[in-house]
Amino acid sequence: MKPSLYFAADEKDVDQLKAEYTIRKKFGFKMDYLSASAVKKKYHFEAPGAILSQLGGQTNAYLLAHCLLQYCKGRGVQIFDHTPANSIRHTAKDVTVTVSRGVKITAKKLVYATGYEAVNFIDKKIVKLESTYACISEQANEKTRFWKEEALMWNTAQPYFYMRTTDDNRMLIGGRDSKFYDPVRRDRLLKQKIRDLVKDFNKIFPAIEFKPEFSWAGTFGSTEDGLPFIGEFPKLPNSLFALGFGGNGITFSLIAAEMITALVTGKPSKDASIFSFDRV
Ligand SMILES: Cc1cc2nc3c(=O)[nH]c(=O)nc-3n(C[C@H](O)[C@H](O)[C@H](O)COP(=O)(O)OP(=O)(O)OC[C@H]3O[C@@H](n4cnc5c(N)ncnc54)[C@H](O)[C@@H]3O)c2cc1C
Incomplete structure (x- = not known):
């Protein structure tokens, strides 16, 4: 917390x-x-x-994902890393997914939790894909406190600027989003974007030295109304989508997990219309 x-x-x-x-x-x-x-x-x-x-x-997303997978493994879930779903066939009765090496998996229901890749399966314009940039500082010594309570900070600018610290005593800053998706063009801008982000940071905290160590860019998807898409997509029978787009994607993912569990077990969800594909 x-x-x-x-x-x-x-x-x-x-x-x-x-x-x-x-x-x-x-x-x-x-x-x-x-x-x-x-x-x-x-x-x-x-x-x-x-x-x-x-x-x-705040969480270490990588560690959390691995802990969740280990937990699920302990309960009998099988995990196949580096195994892309190459083609998917929906029928009124079931769904068949063909993964690498031609292996086929048939199930009664399929949950799509493929993030931005979902745009390849949905023939509606559901998300605007843009590029975002982030940078992490060199490590400070253990006693360093960068700012009060190392609060999670972000602002009302559009795109917003955010600042975090990490468990291993680094600062993380991000923002300066570009309004396009093209990864090659995006990565070419990385150096300049990082210089701009460090300037943004120093406007707020001129006395804190931010020495960049690692930087990266990624795709960021947002929806017209700021809400995610969760639930069934009628054109693809027996499909359930968990698409936590946007800056609150992690919170939305939890809502998706709860709603999809309810839908699979046949319980009605009172929130279904809020997140439905019918919005677009
Ligand atoms: C820089 C940045 C900062 C962010 N900060 C925050 C934040 O502070 N708080 C917050 O709540 N959210 C934040 N978000 C948003 C959040 O990260 C996302 O909303 C969230 O990760 C979405 O989770 P997901 O599981 O739906 O998709 P993803 O995390 O994108 O996972 C989808 C997975 O599906 C896999 N996949 C795709 N296609 C296939 C296929 N055909 N076969 C097999 N696997 C496939 C992908 O490899 C990937 O592992 C941030 C995003 C970015 C980019």
Whole structure:
């Protein structure tokens, strides 16, 4: 658990931030609104306002994924790494997936959790694919504390800028998204994007030296209404999709897991329409 600080990137974003605060409050989320002077006093940087939540969380995604797989393995799940699903055939009765080396798997239902690759199976424009950039600093010594409580920070800029720290004493910054998907063009921009991200960081914390060590770029998908696509796609019988697009994808993935379990076991889901493909 870590505090999460969502701060206004500009004075003109303050009204939107306050509206966000009011809505979260209405639905029972515990947080505080910080004025510009409170941000300065508590977090030692300049921002016109911020929402401070104590309900943030951070995980090592790689380690978590491996722990989940080990847990499932202990319960009898078989795991095949590096095994792409090359073709998929849906019938009214079942689904057959052909994986590498021509091996076929037939099942009553198929859950698609293939992230952005899902666009290859859906003949609707469901997601806008863009490019995003991130950079991690050199390692500091164990006693270093970069900023207060090493809160998870992001701002209201579009695209948003975010800052994190890691368990091995590094800072991680990201953002500067480009409005295109082309991975070759994206990777060519990496060096310049990292220079820009470090500048963004130093505008906020001029006294903290950020020495980049590793940097990378990736695809980022967002939907028109900011919500994921979860559930059945009627054109592909016996399919269930778990597509946690967007900056809240990890939260959406949990919702998808719960909803899909309910659907497979024949329980109705009251939230189905919120995440349905019928939205587009
Ligand atoms: C830089 C960056 C920062 C982010 N930060 C956050 C954050 O702070 N909080 C948050 O909630 N979300 C964040 N997200 C979004 C989040 O990472 C995604 O929403 C989430 O990973 C989606 O999970 P997923 O399981 O649906 O898809 P993925 O994690 O994309 O997994 C899909 C998997 O399917 C596999 N696959 C695809 N096609 C096939 C095939 N044909 N056969 C076999 N396997 C296949 C892929 O190899 C991949 O392993 C961030 C994303 C990026 C890029």
